[in-house]
Structure formats: structure tokens, C-alpha cells
Amino acid sequence: MALLSIKNLTIEFPGVRALDDVSVDFHPGEIHALLGENGAGKSTLIKVIAGVWSCNQYTGQMLIDGKEVQFHSVRDSSDASIQVIYQELSLANNLTVAENIFLGYEPRINGLIDFIHMRKKSGEVLKKLGSSIKPDAVVADLTIGEQQMVEIAKALSRKARLLIFDEPTAALPEHDVERLFTLIKSLKAQGLGIIYISHKLNEIKVLADKITVMRNGCVVSRYDNSNFDMAVVVRDMIGRTLDKVFPVQKPCSQEVLLKLSNISLVRHQKKIINDISLECRKGEVLGIAGLLGAGRTALFSFIYGVFSGAHSGEVLFEGKKHYPKDPADSIARGIVLVSEDRKKYGVLTTGNIRDNMIISSLKQFTRYGVVNDPRSRKECSGYVDRIRIKTPTLSFGIVNLSGGNQQKVILSRFLMVKPKLILLDDPTRGIDVGAKQEIYALIHQLASEGISIIVASSELPEVIGVAHRIVVLQNGQIKGQFDHGTTSEEEVLGIAAGVGA
Amino acid sequence: MKTRLTELWNATNKRVLFMFFLMALILVVFNALSGGFILRAENFANLIRQVTVVAILAVGMTLIIVMGHIDLSVGSALGMFGAVTASMIAQLNVDPILAVTIVIIAGFLIGCLHGALVYYLNIPAFVVTLGGLIAYRGVTQYVARQSIPVRTEWIKAIAQDFTPDYLSYTILTIIVIVPVVLTFVNRSRLRKAELPVYTPLWIETVKLAVIALIAISVIVTLIQGGGIPVQAIILLIAGVIITFISKNTPFGHYVYAIGGNSQAARYSGISISKNTILVFGLMTMLTAICGIITISELSAAAPDIGDLKELEAIAACVIGGASLAGGSGAIGMSILGALIMASIKNGMSMMGVVAQTQKIVLGTVLVFAVALDQWSRRGKSR
Numbered sequence: 001m002a003l004l005s006i007k008n009l010t011i012e013f014p015g016v017r018a019l020d021d022v023s024v025d026f027h028p029g030e031i032h033a034l035l036g037e038n039g040a041g042k043s044t045l046i047k048v049i050a051g052v053w054s055c056n057q058y059t060g061q062m063l064i065d066g067k068e069v070q071f072h073s074v075r076d077s078s079d080a081s082i083q084v085i086y087q088e089l090s091l092a093n094n095l096t097v098a099e100n101i102f103l104g105y106e107p108r109i110n111g112l113i114d115f116i117h118m119r120k121k122s123g124e125v126l127k128k129l130g131s132s133i134k135p136d137a138v139v140a141d142l143t144i145g146e147q148q149m150v151e152i153a154k155a156l157s158r159k160a161r162l163l164i165f166d167e168p169t170a171a172l173p174e175h176d177v178e179r180l181f182t183l184i185k186s187l188k189a190q191g192l193g194i195i196y197i198s199h200k201l202n203e204i205k206v207l208a209d210k211i212t213v214m215r216n217g218c219v220v221s222r223y224d225n226s227n228f229d230m231a232v233v234v235r236d237m238i239g240r241t242l243d244k245v246f247p248v249q250k251p252c253s254q255e256v257l258l259k260l261s262n263i264s265l266v267r268h269q270k271k272i273i274n275d276i277s278l279e280c281r282k283g284e285v286l287g288i289a290g291l292l293g294a295g296r297t298a299l300f301s302f303i304y305g306v307f308s309g310a311h312s313g314e315v316l317f318e319g320k321k322h323y324p325k326d327p328a329d330s331i332a333r334g335i336v337l338v339s340e341d342r343k344k345y346g347v348l349t350t351g352n353i354r355d356n357m358i359i360s361s362l363k364q365f366t367r368y369g370v371v372n373d374p375r376s377r378k379e380c381s382g383y384v385d386r387i388r389i390k391t392p393t394l395s396f397g398i399v400n401l402s403g404g405n406q407q408k409v410i411l412s413r414f415l416m417v418k419p420k421l422i423l424l425d426d427p428t429r430g431i432d433v434g435a436k437q438e439i440y441a442l443i444h445q446l447a448s449e450g451i452s453i454i455v456a457s458s459e460l461p462e463v464i465g466v467a468h469r470i471v472v473l474q475n476g477q478i479k480g481q482f483d484h485g486t487t488s489e490e491e492v493l494g495i496a497a498g499v500g501a
Numbered sequence: 502m503k504t505r506l507t508e509l510w511n512a513t514n515k516r517v518l519f520m521f522f523l524m525a526l527i528l529v530v531f532n533a534l535s536g537g538f539i540l541r542a543e544n545f546a547n548l549i550r551q552v553t554v555v556a557i558l559a560v561g562m563t564l565i566i567v568m569g570h571i572d573l574s575v576g577s578a579l580g581m582f583g584a585v586t587a588s589m590i591a592q593l594n595v596d597p598i599l600a601v602t603i604v605i606i607a608g609f610l611i612g613c614l615h616g617a618l619v620y621y622l623n624i625p626a627f628v629v630t631l632g633g634l635i636a637y638r639g640v641t642q643y644v645a646r647q648s649i650p651v652r653t654e655w656i657k658a659i660a661q662d663f664t665p666d667y668l669s670y671t672i673l674t675i676i677v678i679v680p681v682v683l684t685f686v687n688r689s690r691l692r693k694a695e696l697p698v699y700t701p702l703w704i705e706t707v708k709l710a711v712i713a714l715i716a717i718s719v720i721v722t723l724i725q726g727g728g729i730p731v732q733a734i735i736l737l738i739a740g741v742i743i744t745f746i747s748k749n750t751p752f753g754h755y756v757y758a759i760g761g762n763s764q765a766a767r768y769s770g771i772s773i774s775k776n777t778i779l780v781f782g783l784m785t786m787l788t789a790i791c792g793i794i795t796i797s798e799l800s801a802a803a804p805d806i807g808d809l810k811e812l813e814a815i816a817a818c819v820i821g822g823a824s825l826a827g828g829s830g831a832i833g834m835s836i837l838g839a840l841i842m843a844s845i846k847n848g849m850s851m852m853g854v855v856a857q858t859q860k861i862v863l864g865t866v867l868v869f870a871v872a873l874d875q876w877s878r879r880g881k882s883r
Contacts, residue, residue: 306768331770345768350761350828359758360769362751370749373687374694381696413769 001066003028003193004049004082004162009060011044011053013400016392018044019058020217026162031184031194033208035201037237037432041217042197043402046164049195050084051077075104083155084164089147091139091154098122098135101154125153130179144341152180156187163187164195169203181207199432200459201230213237234433246465247441249484250448252283257452258303258421259316265298265476267309272298274476275313280421280454285447287467288456291496294473296456297340300423304337305330318420331360334420338411338427346410347398354380354394356409361416383412388438404431411439415446422446424455428462440466460489460496472496505703512704516822516877520837524844531848538851542726545719550660550798552843553732554579554791558814559821559835560736560743561784566818567747568780569760569827570619570626574633575788575814579807580641582608582792587649587802590656597653605789612785616778626781634811642804649802659735660797663728672729672737673720677713684709732794736836739787744832756780760827816863817842820870842866 002025009022019041026032034042047053049062051071062069064080071077077084091100098115099106101122107114122135131149139147148168155163165184169177184207188194196207204211211223213236221236258280265273273295280286290296301307303315305324315322317333324330330337339345348356357380358365365376380394389408391401398406407427414422424443428436443453443466457463463470464487472480472495480487480495532539558575565572582604589600618629651657664672684705691698723729747753755776758766767773791810796802821838823830845866849859 304768327768328770328772337768339768344762344764346765348758348761348765348769348828350824351757355754355757359754359766359771362754366751371751371754373749374690374696377696378694417770 002026002063003065005061005063005066006045006049007061007063009045009048009058009062011048011058018217019048022060022214022217022219024212024219026193026195028161028193029188029191030209031188031196031207032210032212033204034195034197034212034214035204035233035237036214037404037434040214040237040432042214043166044217045214046084046166046195046197049077049082049164050074078158081159081161082164083158083160083162084166085148085151085155085168086166089144089151091147091150093138093140095139096135097126097133097137097139097142097150097153100139100150101125101135101157103154105158121157122153125157126150129153129156129183160192162193162195164197166197167199168196169198169200177203199436201233201433205230237433247444249285249444249468250283252281252285252447252468253450255282256280256316257282257284257318258454260303261314261316263299263302263311263313263315265295265302265307265309265311267298267307272309272476273302276473276476276478278471278478280452282452283447283450284452284469285443285467286452286454287463287470288454288473289458289460289463289470289492289496290456290473291458294496295476296473297425299473300337300339300425300454300456303330303423304335306337331417331419334418335423336360336414336417336419336421337423338407338414338425340426340429342403342407342410347406349399350397352395352397353384353389353391353401353409356398357383357412357416360413361418364416379416380412383415387412387442388435404435407431408435420451422451422453424453424457426457426459427455428457428459436462460492464489464492508701509704509707512700516834517837520821520834520841524837524841527841527844527848531844531851535848535851539848542722544726544847544851545722546663546726546728546730548843548847549723549733550730551847552839553660553730553736554794555810555813555817555843556736556836556839557739557787557791557794558810559817559839560740560832561787562811562814562818563821563823563830563832563835564743564747564756564780565626565784566815566823566825567760567827567830568756568777569763570777570780571815571825572615572626572630572781572784573811574615574630574637575784576807576810576812577634577637577641578608578611578785578788579792579795579810580802580805581637581644582789583796583806584641584645584649584792584802584804586793587651587796588644590651590653591649597656601656601793604793605786608789608792609782609786612782612788613778615785616781617774619781620774620777630811638808641806645802645804645806648804651796651800651802656793656797657800658797659731660794661800662731664731664734666724666728669720669724669729672734673716676716676720680712681709732797735790735794739790740832740836743783747832752776752779757828760829762828813839813842816867820867820874822874838870841870 004026006022006024009019010017011019022041022045034045036042048058051074054072055070062071069080071080092103095103098118102118107117107121109117119135126133126135126149129149129152131153133142133146133149139150142150152168169180184194196204198204209225211228211233212219213221213233215237223233256279261277263273263276264271276299288296288299298307302311303324305326307324315324317335322333348359354377358376362371365372377394383389384391384394387408389412390405398409401409411427428439431439443455447453455463455466468484470482470484470487470492471478472492474496480492482492528539538544562572562575586600586604589595589603590597615626615629615633618624619626688698720729747756755766755771758769758771759773759776763773792807795806799806817839818830818835819825819838820841821831821834821836823835842863845863846859849862
């Protein structure tokens, strides 16, 4: 008997049919993977199951243990033992870890909140997850990876028969990913049903018992672990075959664009970057491989001018001394940063696609103090086509786009300023296979036009595959340097994790 | 024919339509209740006079709210500027034109000070302008501790006189013709750039015809009753200029961006400091202008002028759909919001409702309007 049964689910929003007659069954003691490109409908399906979209907004049925259920709110689904860990984190930043874990379900003693019980229980859950996060830590002070851990702890602390993971490993360091898998497998053994959404196909291969592939709001195929072939699955997802993932590289020039000499960065008395020297040449794709906490984001924010701390060392840009001041100055010089946390630092939530795209390059479109409408629209349409952004019109609100498409819009914004150096921090986080390839091709095209790109990522195959040169960052220091094609994922991972000499 | 109508319906901005409908409803209902006094030409002019100051304040307040801030000092500042102007002219024998210029520039600078305190010292705008509210009221009450009469003719003319008929007709012609010209210019620009023109010509024609109709009926009625009040011209100019700025200049884009997500705006290279200072400078400058209009209305500066005006301005913006969380709001809508409140007030006055009851009604209307707005937005965003 299916734990959760979806029958003929259809939901529409202005301009788009997000789910079209979708039927899926989820069983207990089974890891069921949901695959599809961005915008295929996976997140929407999860939101329906979770009660974010109430039963009044869709047609079709949801059955739990064979009986029809109607969720009017998230509380209903949570009470029905369905818990979700979202891709876009939903924690209260100003509260502590313990308070977040028990948000809405605070343990009571004599009618008042039992803080001691809360701290104890949250400490237990975190320990079980193998995390060293303290229950009293304020969420706003944690990194994305740690916040995600809190989300998982939160879901596990409620009664759960069905656990839904929406891209859980996007920001987790490698060793945490291992621990998470072990955890998920043990939960499966305990009889929980697991729905797992991820773009990392190698994870799916390891974890999934069943696979359902969606495209454009419909279910296109279903597989068992015994009979799926990655290539076929990818073709189902994107509707076309994928040739080589990483494009062939063109050689870059020898002219040095950016030179960092003996850079150290200190914040809150902690040395985040310790005496780093590196160079990036014109037209080069430089990859910075490193695990979470190695200092990639700090390094980027320093170069861009948003680092809040002390620094020492020298930066030369185009041969001249450069003091990273603020984003406006960096953009004027031709340095741009596409941040890893698009929700916080990227998306202008009340704007539409066009507003979000042109905001950094308004001067280009302004004549006599007035912003030129037709020209800006043309540029934006150009980027929508070039990077294949899925949207009905340019005036569509950006919050209605899927995460990956939002990322593409932000990327366009920074391409519009015609940069010389692009800092990409985890650029394909939450982006599907088809779009990833488009981005790699784009990176190479930009490099061949003479633009330098520094890509930081904890997704090692990506960094190794796309860069001319790879630098491995471990704990604030450069511990390895390789040219393209001279290293392997295991070797880089070993260095990044600090294993061996 | 049916599909044409559905097309037209889909192309209209439902909010604007609703606001106009509401205004029309208010005017008609009160007209009936008061025995036909509302829709008279003389009353139209009164209505316009009553709404001008709040509307101009709402124009500036819209940008402030869109950026995610608030300005509570506006009412007291208005009083202060009015009192200082009157005092300069009557007691210090300053030339009126010079006095007005000084006060308007001072308004801009004081506003910039607000903005600087908000940005550089990280003090919430609520607190900075609350301090202003208290302090400037003190200044007003001191300077105007005994009411200062205003005798300058042209200042009095602002709020008490009408524009000459030939000028009114010229303005009417401009209001009717300029949108038509702009529409055609815009369409040809889009066509030249080979971009799709979304709205079919006949729908645009309908919109232009409606605008022309409303403008003609309002202005002709006003002219019958004596003419367009001079202060309304100020409102018109201020409204048009600032709406233009908010939609078509980088500054306008940046205000909305900062209000939507100030971190993201900063990372996109926008100068938060410059834009914050400018927005507040603009607001207080408009406030100074309103101060002068107010002393013109009363032909004097009294210690309590401008009292509570900031709340009326905020209410106008909110009724017009601006979100106090920042990032959304439109100047035209805020002016409509001010008009709706003013027409309700005007109607109640004509019916003989006392001021106390009027306040009760207006407070209720405000909450009701926002509730309606929130209800209509449900399920629209993620």
C-alpha cells in the first residue's frame, strides 16, 4: 500500500501550468528520487505535498494510506507526518538553533516554553547527525552548510513517516554528505518513505530505489534502481542527448590580469585566508577547489570589496595597485561577483526579470538622465535567448522563476556590465544538468573572448573539468596547483580535505 | 465584440480601475447624501485645495516607503518651514522670493541630513524622523508662538487664487495631447528597435480617450467654478516630474531595487548612501514647498500647522497600494489614495459631519482599504 499517492494533480499559475496531470506513488522504506530540469515541476510538486499550495489551488487527489487528504496549510501536512527540507532555507535568522528546530512545536512545561528540554533534545538530534553545531548558536551566524544541517535536524525532530529532501547536499561539505547518506539509509531501514530531489546524478545512483523523471510539469518516465541508465535518464530530463559535459578548451594568453600577493584575511580574530599568492591570466578560467569553510567566499568578497575584516598583502589588477573598496568601484573596474547566496545577495525580489538584469548596467542604457526602454528590453531578450532562461515575458516577477533560472538572471546582470574578470561562487548550485552544460559552454565562450573567470566550487568534477588551471584551497592556504587534465577528483579531494602531505 | 471587451478587460490595470471606481462611487454617494453639493463646480475647487498638500507629501513619501523607510517628521517640518518663511518675511524683512528659495533649499539639506543619519549612523529612519517630528514641532511652536500673518500677495495667491482661464485651457490641451504624442513616440521607438508592441493600438486609443475625457470634465468644471487652483498646478508638476524620475531614471530604478533587497542592491554596485540621502532630501524639499502652500492657505503661520500630516501622507500611500516592507508602490496610486481620503472628508464635511466623527470614519476606511488590498493579493506571490 502506498504511503502517499498522487493522482492526476494539475496546478496552474498565471502564465504557466506548473503541474500537468501528475500521478506518482511513494512507498515506505523506499528512497524515491525525483528528477528533472529546473522548472520541470519538482519543487512545485513538493510544495503541493507539503501544503504550501492548499487543496483549493489544484485539481487532483492526494491519498495517504489509501485515504484522501486535503491539506489547507503546511501544518496539516506536518501533522500528517510529512516533513520537508527545502532547497531555499526557511529558518528564522534571528533565533537560535534550538528555537528553530522546535519552531511551532515548542515543548511546554506548565504552559511555558521548556527551554531546557528544547536545548537537550536539539543537542541530541544534532549529535545524531554528527554535527558540531551548538544549540545556542544564532542561525544568522551560521554558514549555509550549517544552516542546512539545522533544517534537517528540524525535520527529523518532528514525527515523520515521509521525509522530502529538496537538493539537500547543495551546500554540504563532502564528509557531511557521506554522513547524510548513511543517515538517510538508516531512516529508510526504519520504514520512513524518502523523496529525494537532486541534480547530482551520481548521488541518485547511490541512493535511489525508484526514479521518476519530470519535464515541463509532466511525468515522462519511471525507473527502478535495477534498470536505469544515466544517459537515458538525462535524455528524459532535457529531451535531447547530452554530448560531452565540458567543452574543449581554447588556450589562454599569458598576460596576467589579477595578481594577489601574500594576501591574508582576518575576521573576528580568525585568520580566514593565510598568506595566499595567486595569478589569473587574461582569458583564463581559474578554478578554486575547496571544501566548505576553506575560504573561497571570503577571498571573493575581499576581491570584490565587500569583505568585513582586516587584510594584508597586495592586489594588482591590470598591472596597477588595486584597493578593493566597494562593489560599485569593482564593477567600474570590470570585476564582478556572482554570489553563492542568490537569495540574500542577488535577487531583487520585488522586481521583474528586466529590472533584475539591467540594474547594474543602467548607465549603459541611460541618455540625458533617462533610461532607454527599448534598448534595455532588447539586451535582456538577448540574454534570455543566449542562456535559455525559462520565462514567459521579461516583466514576469523574478520570484516566480525556479532557482536555477533566477541564477541565470543574476548571471546575465553581471554579464551586462561587460566585465573583465568574473568571480563565480558556486555558480551551478541548484541548477540542473542541461543548464549546467550551458553555463560551462558560456564560461568557455567568455574566456575565449578574453574575459578571465575564477570559478570557486565544492563540486570537484565541475572545477576540474571547466578550468584551465586549478588551485586547491584548504583551511585558508593554497595546498595544490594543477593544470587542466593533470589531476583527478580523488587527488584534489584528498588535498582539499587535508589528508596526507 | 465580446472578445474585444475581454481583451480590454485584461489590458486594464485592475487596481487603478478600482480606485477610480471607488472615487466615483464616493462622489456620487456623498452628492446624493448632501443634497447635490459635491458635484458642484465650486466644491471641486475646494476638494482640490484640500487634497493638494497631502498629495504632494504622498508623492515624496511613496519613494521613501518604496525604499523601505518612513518619514514621520513631515508634518512638523512642514510647520517649521511655513513658520520660518512667514517669520523671515514679516519679522526679518527678507524679500519673499529669497525667503521661499532659502526655505526650499534648507528643506533639501535637512532631508539630506535625515538620509545621512539613517545611512552612516545606521539609525532606523523611524527613529531619525521621529526625532524630527518632535524637534521641528518645537521650532514651529517657538517661531510662530504668536501667529504670524502673511501679507505677500503672490504667496497668498498660491492657495487662494485661480489660474487665469487662458492658462487653464493651455494646461488642459497639454494634458490631452502629451499622452497621445508620448504613446505614438513610444510605439514607433519600439517598432524601430524591432521589439513586440504588446498593447494593440485600439486599446491604447481607448485609454487615451478615457484620460482625455476625465481631464476635460474635471478642468472644465473647475473653470466654471472659477478656475484651476494655483496649488494644483504645483501638485501636477511635482507629480509628473517625480513619476518620470521614478520610472525612467537610474535613481528611480535604484530606489525600487534598494527597497526590494538592499543587500542585493549593494552587491549589484548601487550606492546605497547616495540614493538614501537623495530620497530623504527630495521628501523634505517637497515638505518645504507644502509648508509655503499651507501658510498661503491660512494667510498666516500658526504653531500647529501641519499637525498629523505625515500620517495622512502615509495613509494615502498605503491606500494607493505601497507596501511598508518596501519595494513596491506607485506615485500616481498614492495621489489617488490621497484623493479618495480627501473626497470622503469633503463629502462628510458637506453633510455636516463633525471633525471627530470624520476621524473615526477615516481611520476605519484606511484599515479597510489595506485589508481589501491584501485580500486581492492573496496567492499571487510565492
